Amino acid sequence: MFDYLVVGAGFAGSVLAERLASQLDKRVLIVDRRPHIGGNMYDHHDDAGILVHKYGPHIFHTNSRDVFDYLSQFTAWRSYEHRVLASVDGQLVPIPINLDTVNRLYGLRLSGPELVEFFAARAEVRTPARTSEDVVVGKVGRELYEKFFRGYTRKQWGLDPSELDASVTARVPTRTNRDDRYFTDTYQAMPRHGYTRLFERLLAHPNISVMLNTDFHAIDGVIPYRTLIYSGPIDAFFDYRYGKLPYRSLEFRFETLDRPVAQPVGTVNYPNEHPYTRITEFKYLTGQEHAKTSIVSEIPRAEGDPYYPVPRPENATLYRRYKALADQTAAVHFVGRLATYQYYNMDQVVAQALKTFRDIAARETVAIVPRSNATEADLARSGTPPSVDDTTAAGARIRSTVRCRTVAGDTRPSGEGDE
Numbered sequence: 001m002f003d004y005l006v007v008g009a010g011f012a013g014s015v016l017a018e019r020l021a022s023q024l025d026k027r028v029l030i031v032d033r034r035p036h037i038g039g040n041m042y043d044h045h046d047d048a049g050i051l052v053h054k055y056g057p058h059i060f061h062t063n064s065r066d067v068f069d070y071l072s073q074f075t076a077w078r079s080y081e082h083r084v085l086a087s088v089d090g091q092l093v094p095i096p097i098n099l100d101t102v103n104r105l106y107g108l109r110l111s112g113p114e115l116v117e118f119f120a121a122r123a124e125v126r127t128p129a130r131t132s133e134d135v136v137v138g139k140v141g142r143e144l145y146e147k148f149f150r151g152y153t154r155k156q157w158g159l160d161p162s163e164l165d166a167s168v169t170a171r172v173p174t175r176t177n178r179d180d181r182y183f184t185d186t187y188q189a190m191p192r193h194g195y196t197r198l199f200e201r202l203l204a205h206p207n208i209s210v211m212l213n214t215d216f217h218a219i220d221g222v223i224p225y226r227t228l229i230y231s232g233p234i235d236a237f238f239d240y241r242y243g244k245l246p247y248r249s250l251e252f253r254f255e256t257l258d259r260p261v262a263q264p265v266g267t268v269n270y271p272n273e274h275p276y277t278r279i280t281e282f283k284y285l286t287g288q289e290h291a292k293t294s295i296v297s298e299i300p301r302a303e304g305d306p307y308y309p310v311p312r313p314e315n316a317t318l319y320r321r322y323k324a325l326a327d328q329t330a331a332v333h334f335v336g337r338l339a340t341y342q343y344y345n346m347d348q349v350v351a352q353a354l355k356t357f358r359d360i361a362a363r364e365t366v367a368i369v370p371r372s373n374a375t376e377a378d379l380a381r382s383g384t385p386p387s388v389d390d391t392t393a394a395g396a397r398i399r400s401t402v403r404c405r406t407v408a409g410d411t412r413p414s415g416e417g418d419e
Contacts, residue, residue: 001224002209006030007216008231010039011346012336014202015070015353016229021207024361028207029223031214037203040307041195041346048256050282050294051194055305056252057267057280057296058195061185062347068187070354074201077189078287082182084278086269088147095269096182097140097148098175105147115176132161132169139174152271156300157248157310165311167343182267190285229356231336233306234322242321245341246312249304256294263295275299309341316341333360 003026006013013030014037020026036042040055059082062068085092093101099115102108110118122141126134132153136145145161149169153161161169173184181188191198203210211219216232230237235245253276266284270276276297283293309315319341326334335356337344344352 001226002027002029003225004028004227004229005216005219005223005225006229006231008032008039008336008338009034009037009199009203009210009212010041010231010336011349012231012339012353013039013229014199015350016333016335016357017208018202018205019354019357020360021205023357024364026207027209029209029211029225030203031211031216031219033213033215035213036196037210037212038196038199041199043194043196046254046256046294048290048292048294050256050290050292051286051288052254052282052294052296053195053285054252055307056250056298057282057285058346059183059188059266059285060190060346061183061188062345063185063187064347064351065187066354067347067350071198071350075191075193075198078192079188080190080285080287081188082267082285083180083265084182084267084269085263085265086148086271087273088271092264092268094180095148096173096175097144098180099178100180102144112176119174119176129166131166132164135166135169136161148271150271152269152277155271155275155277157308158300158302159310159312163312165313167311190287194286226331228332230332230334231339233338234319234326234334234341237334237339238322238325241325242318245318245322246310246315247306248308248310249301250307251299251301251304253297253299254294255296256292258292260291260293262293306338309337309343311343 004017004020006017006028007030009030009032013032017028017030021028032039034042036044041053041058042055043051043053043058046052059080060071061082084095086095089105091104093104095101099110099112102115102118103110119140122143123138124141125138129135129138132149133145136149149172150161153159153164153168157164157168216230233245233247235242261283262281263279267278267280269278276299279295279297281293281295282288283290309319322341323334326332326339333356334340335353336349340352342348
């Protein structure tokens with residue numbers, strides 16, 4: 001009998017499995033339909049020996065000290081600040097839009113204060129800003145909106161920005177200085193030995209068993225457990241009772257080039273030309289030195305693995321109907337991007353999992369830390385994870401547990417974790 005069955009071996013499921021095993025001494029079985037752990041963060045060496053991210057680039061960044069401290073138990077870090085250029089009007093210019101973007105694009109020599117005036121003269125402020133178009137046009141005006149945002153958004157979402165919630169483009173800032181970093185979070189780093197190694201360490205506790213190539217429905221009722229933690233699509237859990245929640249998917253096209261560098265930064269966006277939205281070169285992210293380089297282009301699709309919840313009011317209404325069912329379902333915790341139909345970054349998923357663990361621990365009335373106001377950092381420091389150098393034992397343990405009962409052939413994602 002397992003105390004917990006965890007569906008999905010991405011960040012939501014793996015963090016909860018680790019906390020439950022190491023802090024509450026629970027026996028945990030974690031299952032995933034895919035043939036590997038790590039969810040969408042899974043990385044591996046391609047045929048050329050270059051470390052690549054199978055499901056597109058995942059760049060870790062957070063403002064949460066608690067989340068960073070927790071994950072630091074399971075990985076050393078390589079400092080990395082991501083930079084992105086956009087192909088616009090025959091030039092490669094920084095995105096998010098900043099002082100250099102405008103000066104290069106228009107052949108100007110504006111200062112920061114002058115750029116504020118430049119934006120103000122072109123902005124079409126809409127109050128309230130309900131759509132993604134409202135947000136961008138209200139900040140920088142229609143011309144820059146057309147050059148940088150409209151085409152990219154149409155490709156990414158299959159919808160015009162005027163049809164999407166304001167939250168989509170609100171994620172991308174506009175700057176009046178020369179800061180060309182894509183993110184400005186306090187902590188920006190990549191796992192030194194990759195995400196898969198991090199997940200091996202997360203799941204190395206002897207109380208955790210792992211089953212891959214395994215459909216949850218194939219073992220439900222066969223392997224006994226007390227409580228379920230579910231990080232797959234919430235509509236699938238309820239057999240699509242109210243219909244399917246819409247998602248956008250991606251097709252990834254990988255290519256290895258016989259030269260050391262392919263492009264000037266980690267990612268180049270293509271908002272207007274080509275069917276793909278962006279190309280990422282992995283060696284920038286990983287710091288790997290190699291005579292060749294591998295890149296991936298991303299082509300948005302309407303069908304395929306569910307990556308991005310589509311932020312429209314009717315979809316939020318449909319999700320609330322499923323959430324009402326979830327709230328009425330005993331002994332099941334729904335966590336992660338797919339289970340809560342939220343466009344979360346990796347650190348947000350980790351934070352959600354840590355909070356869910358605290359809630360579980362409080363209900364079980366077990367003192368995890370000898371203070372009543374325990375934070376995620378407290379929980380992290382109280383753990384007993386494997387040494388960050390003990391990678392062989394962690395990997396061997398996971399490989400041994402996947403010999404349990406498996407159901408092959410279904411590789412749809414159970415978990416979450418796209419960035």
